[in-house]
Structure formats: C-alpha cells, structure tokens
Amino acid sequence: MSRDNVDAMREQIIAVTVLGDDRPGIVAGVTAALADLHGNLEDSTMTLLRGHFAMVLLVRTGASAAAVEAALHPLSANGSLVINTRVLGEPALGQIRGPSYALRVHGADRPGIVAAITGVVARHGANIVDLGTRLGDGLYVLTAELQLTSEASAVGLDAELRGAAEELGVDVRLSPIDDDLL
Amino acid sequence: MTAAVTAWAMPELPAGTVRRVVRAPDPVLSTPGIDVDPTGSVTIELAADLLATQAVSPGCVGLAAQQVGVALRVFSVDVSGHAKTRTCHGALVLCNAEVASATRRERGREGCLSVPDFTGDLARARRLVIRGQLPLTGEWVEITTDGFEAVALQHEIDHTDGLLFLDRVSGPHGIHPRRTYL
Helix, strand or coil, rough: CCHHHHHHHHEEEEEEEEEECCCCCHHHHHHHHHCCCCEEEEEEEEECCCEEEEEEEEEEEECCHHHHHHHHHHHHHHCCEEEEEEEEECCCCCCCCCCCEEEEEEEECCCCHHHHHHHHHHCCCCCECCCCEEEECEEEEEEEEEEEECCHHHHHHHHHHHHHHHHCEEEEEEEEEEECCC | EECCCCCCCCCCCCCCCCCCCCCCCCCHHHHHCCCCCCHHHHHHHHHHHHHHHHHHCCCCCEEEHHHHCCEEEEEEEEECCCCCCEEEECCCEEEEEEEEEEEEEEEEEECCCCCEEEEEEEEEEEEEEEEEEECCCCCCCEEEEEEEHHHHHHHHHHHHCCHHHHHCCCCCCCCCCCCCCC
C-alpha cells in the first residue's frame, strides 16, 4: 500500500493481539510489518504467560484491520502464532483521580482466588489498572494496581479483602502508592 | 521534619528570574552537565534563577540546570514543608555535586516537571551523603540526609548527569500515566 493510499483513509486505532509459541524475533517481526503499513505504535504490553508469548499493541494507522491482518499473516502462517486485529474507538484517556493502591496476594493455589479477590475489589468500585498473576509450584501470586474511589474507601476494601483472603487461605496486603513529584 | 544542623550556611543569592522549564524529549535533558565555576557570574545567576523558577512551579521541590535548558552541573532543592520530608536542609543550590554514599534503597514512584505525562517506579537510596560546592563562595560542603530530601537530591544529581527517572525505571510495567492533582 502506498503512502498516498494510507493517508487518503481516516487513521484509526487497531488493537493487535499476538499469542503463541515464544521465540526470539516475534516483536521485531510484528512491528516491522506494522511499520511497513506506516502504522504508529501507541501503548503496548508483552509478557510470557507460562512460556507462551502474549502481546497486545495499539497501532494508529490509515490501513484497514483486514490490511493489517494480511500484513501480519506471514508471521502466523506456520500455526505457531495466533494474531488477531480489531478496530478500537479513540482511547478514553480519562483523567486519573482517586488514590492508587498496590494489591498483593499469595498463597496455596486453588481455583477461584482471582475471582473472589477481584469480586471484592469490584464491589468497592475500585478499578484494576494493572494486574499480573503467576503460578509457581503450588504457590499462586497476584499483584495488581487499583484506583480507588477515595482514600476513605481503602478501609472498607481492606477489611473485606482480609475476610475473603482468610476464607481462601491466602495472604493479602493492600498498600498505598504515593507519587513523589520532584 | 528536622532542620539539619550544618557548619555552613547557604550564601544569600541575588534575586532570580523565572526561566522556562523544558520538557522531554528536549535533548538538553539527556546531556550530561559540565563542571561550573561556582563563583562565576553565570553560575550565580543560574543558581538564583533555579530557586526563583522552582518557587513558582507548583509542587516542585527541585530543579536542575538541564530543566531550564543548560547542560551544567548545578541544581536547586527545597523540600521544606513537604509532608514526607524528614531531615531538611532548606532551600539550597549545589554545583558540581556528586554522591559519596547511597544506602537503604527503597522503591518509590516519582514524577518530574519535565516529564509531565508519566510517573515511574524506581529504587532510590533513603540514606545519602553528597558533596558539592555552594554558589557564590565555592565552598565544598557535605550533606548527609535521608528520606524525601535524599530522593530529591538523587533525582536532581541525575538531571545534572543527563539522566531522567525514565532511565532508572524498574521494568516494563514501571511507567504509569501521571495522575492529575486537584
């Protein structure tokens, strides 16, 4: 696609998700294909989930989702990666208000830990803005960053999290995150 | 907050002029500063201007020469009245400062006037000894401090070395959108 054709279309944000077998060069391959489409990367995240490659990135481009998918097709042709694209609306970069808290949970692995803990968080109107979980040899670890509705809401949330953690047999810790502006 | 007892006093500087604060990605922020003559008129004027600019910038507890567009080893710090301050040396300007000892590293989240969109997670020493020269007299002084003042001094010395907090952030999930302050 020529630069002129790209510019002729309205630019949009396309979410690209890439999942599959990890190997060196996946990020380079995906982003090179997007650069060829004159796509501009915005926010992205990538990690390994129990050894599986997992990436989500947002690309602003004049190319269609179908064109992006076609450009990335060679990377998924051998079946080792699954790549999906989806057009997103303009990002809702709402102003972040309300205090940030770190949530840390660890304990013996069992089904339902994340559901029970995040259910408590949701009931208190707190928003999860970052989350990761890891399973070790029988040990389950959850870390998250929460945006609370108010400083005062931390007390009730903390109490209910402790109750839920006791039922689950896990440890929970909720602690404020302060910004130091220098 | 504890006012530090020192054998030296910050010399009285002429009234300064407020300068424009530059933002990343301005290349001056990545330029290591060169040593200055603390007794020279350029340095004395810069020292006064840093204090004046810092004083009119909301929430600003320190400012380095790079942040007003000059790559020199001069910075100001004033953490008086900040809620997290323990030991406090008041408003000061140091030239050619370097870290002599940094211990008790703790992780925190910092923001910077020159990086208005983000905050970052990084570890900084909470016990600190630095050496530097006072403007006007050129006297070499040693500052031993802790807590928030230690963090602020390390942040400013980094600026004079051409480093932003972005250069020290703890990992790929260590950069956050900056919250807005009401």
